[in-house]
Amino acid sequence: MALLGHIDHLSRQHIVGWAWNPDVPGVPVSLVISVDGRVIGRCLADRHRLDLVAEGIGDGRHGFEFRPPEYMISRLARSEIAVRREGDSAHLPTSPRMLDPVTVFDADLEGRLAQLIVEVEDDADLDRRLGFLTEQTQRLRQVRADRQRRPASAAFVRPRALVVDTVMPVHRRDAGSNAILSHMRSLQRLGYAVSFAPTDLTGDAAALEADGIACCLHPWYATIEEVLRRNAGAFALVYLHRVDTAGRYSQLVRDTQRGARLVYSIADLHHLRTARQAEIEDRADLAAYAEHLRFLELTAARAADVVITHSTHEATLLRRHVPAEQVHVVPWAVAPRPTAVPFADRRGLAFIGGYGHRPNIDAARFLIEAVMPAVSFEPAIPCLLVGSGMPESLRTLAAARLGVEAIGQVAELACVFDRVRLTVAPLAYGAGVKGKVVDSLAAGVPCVCTPAAAEGLDLPEPLAGLIAETAADLARSITALHEDEALNRACSEAGLAYVTDRLNEKRIDSLIGTATGRPRVVEPVSEKP
Template identity: 45%
Template sequence: MPSFAEARAGLQGEIDNVSPYRVRGWARNPQLPDEPVVLLIANNGEVLERVVADRARDDLLQAGFSSSHHGFDVWLPARLDASRRNIVRVFREIDGADLFRSPVILEASEAFGPVLQARLTTLLATPMEAPELRERIEFLVDLVEGLRRRLADEHAIGRGREAEEEPLRALVIDDQLPDSRRDAGSMAILSHIRSLRRLGYEISFVPSDLDGVRSLTADALTAEGMTLHLRPHTNSVEEVLRREANTFDLVYIHRYTNAAKYGPLARSFQPTARLVFSVADLHHLRLQRQGEYYGSERIAADSQLIRLRELSAAWSASSVITHSTHEAELLKADLGRTPIAVVPWSVTPRPVVRPFDRRRGVAFVGSFMHAPNLDAARRLVHAIMPRVWSTEPDIPCFLIGSDMPDELAGLNLDGIEVLGHVPDLFFALNRVRLSVAPLAWGAGIKGKVLESFAHGVPCAMTGIAAEGICLPAALDVCLGDSDEALALAIVTLHQDEALNRRCAEAGLALIEDGWSELRVDAAMRRAIIGSEPNLKLPGSNGIEQLSR
């Protein structure tokens, strides 16, 4: 139970523990309880570290505080010399007020410091015969291997015995705070964050775009128990990595742009953490296909540059996460021994309830900030639907999605209804018989396809839209790459109730089996600690964990 002793200048808190490696405790200003306290840690008069006391601690809530984010846990940049006396102070930066129990005195001991190391060096340097020399070498090799195994075990499951008392810590880095209402990328990273929490990790999140934070999104994430590093207390990702050096067990970086910028810094400031690079989708593959589609040599050249940057970020990671089995195969060929994990995101089945005969039409769903979606919507409106209407003129088409451009929002075409952003996709899909994803280029798993399946609505789609999902044979009828083939698939699925039902059931089964929280947790566990190697994702061809 935390102490309630007040220090001067209104500083509340105490030091829990000091070791030659680490300092832990909590600090709070009762006059400004929502502002974290900034502390300095000094040893024998020399400042070693600066820390912001903003970690969550359940014991503070149990003690009656309105907020739990007042803890700190610092791994010192260098081990204290245990062969001499150490006087460790923890005090507030603005006025020098000490925490309760500060200073802590660590008396000199016979620990593994310079004195003991010198004795050991002298002993091993003593002249000896070859048999005795071999005996000492074998002893030291066994000792070193045992220490290495112990270190690996501690960083795989936490920090030794303390892992039983404290959660593991993960730092997640992405462009923006995730918002499941915005895009599939947000749904994916939120699912992975929740999986990490179920696996025992305490989550800290820092966006690279600190100026684009929306307060409602921040409030929702904080309510889930995440620690957010935002302005005015945080000015950059680099600041978090440096300020909390050696405190994270896992650094999860989303998208190659962030991995390229912050991967080396994470290696420097969090050297014992497992560095996971989640590619979202292969950006260079999307650009390559875009260049081929438009016949642009410039875009094709850009794709090769991006490819080098993506692979460089992947080579430096402990493991790479992708959602797509297709992209896992490509990464395997390029990365060799770097571990690759196929980790889906959880999708909740919400089958529509309106009977087939009371539904009508086809829906296109997508964020129109994403260029492949905008191109696909144009193709649908101007090339595919006219072919559909040539045989079935009464099939309406609904355009659904955020950031709708004026050219689509202002469409005045018979048969096209622009819905724009909808707060709940269920109500939109509950009125149609199928969705359509006529993507001609792109990369990664398409969230619009998964959401359609999860709602029990078949999706007429191109091979690009279906790529990496590993569709069952029952859904082959939904595939088509040409305008004519997609128009035929739309008409067939709209007319044939029995076929529509079979496809809906196959899509729902795919989601329930391959995109559940159970599957996400199993795949995530393999990605970060390598356990449960025999549990495979459907259609993954064994790629979900390609270990070293």
């Protein structure tokens, strides 16, 4: 018996074609589909197709379509697909056809592997599968690390820098985030290919990766140790931010990144802040803890090639224990964003800080209970408390004081700077450079500071004249700055000039370059024709 036909489309999910017996033209052909000699299904060639009508093949009702049962055709092996007529097993013309193994890791292959993984026979089989998958996972992780190690182009090789911090930085969330983001961008401009790893290996990496910073996260890495070992010898520079990070990983960096420049960025000296708190609160336990922190911080500093601090005061302290040439003062870049709201349309003052930080809570209480009562205005000028993590006890205290308003966290500080004539930072103790003081100056809003809040900034006149320590002196500075438009303008201009001159990207790049050693970007020597 004659058999005409064709396999038009063949895949593991879909087989389409036509079959016709001209000896019995009105009878649909029954077909058997097999894979490597094993029958997987049957179908009738009875679908109407206009192309068959146009070609004059019977009445056109000779098409067939078959969808193989899921996973019946192996994706990992080469398979022979046969379409035969039922009864005499005659092959359809173009049958059999071969399907090559799948080399693409698509959703179908994922599904098949997932099914194989869970179909466990016994504990021994489970152990064997776990062992195999663990081994393959380790291989893939290493492949990924190796791919990141390779330069994007053989014509342009950039040295790699790894930056490690305790958390994923978020733009404008806090001073620590702003500092680390600024320094990473400087490293990029200096020619480094920058990678970042938070110690918990979690977080939203979208913003960093959009800026060209590769992130080392779960599930690609399980620990910072794995990041360093899988990339052994890959980094020319490793930047460890904060003492927790430097204390845990400095030696591991030395072991895995031979020849790399090790940078310890202190953020601020924790032992200094804790010792000051211990003195104010007369607490022997805190004083002992401060000594412990001092040991950890100085040990980390001595282990590094370079120590970065934002504060000139802390640089002086560190140079008593570490070679002076290893200690570098490097602030972070801040762009001037002066408020456009005129002085006459603004009123009051603001205290800005994160209230998860104990010195800020103490400062807010001091402001409410001691400073603002000494500021005599009728009616009372607004005093805004701004920042995240404000405890209920502080909100209650603010509500009981005329003119004090607990705002809490705001999306953008610009909305605060557009309301007030000045900010205040009445910290009794602390360490490092205070980010919100810098933010206020960048907005053209002068800041009345205690010596602790202004420490390490080296503020010029007339800004230095706003520094006061007692409640009465702080109140006098607040009053003068709030009522004297000329003084306010002079301080505003001085603050903007300070930010423009000292915190611009070009200067930060120069300071980072001096501290870290400018990388040598390797470019090919052009060949003469």
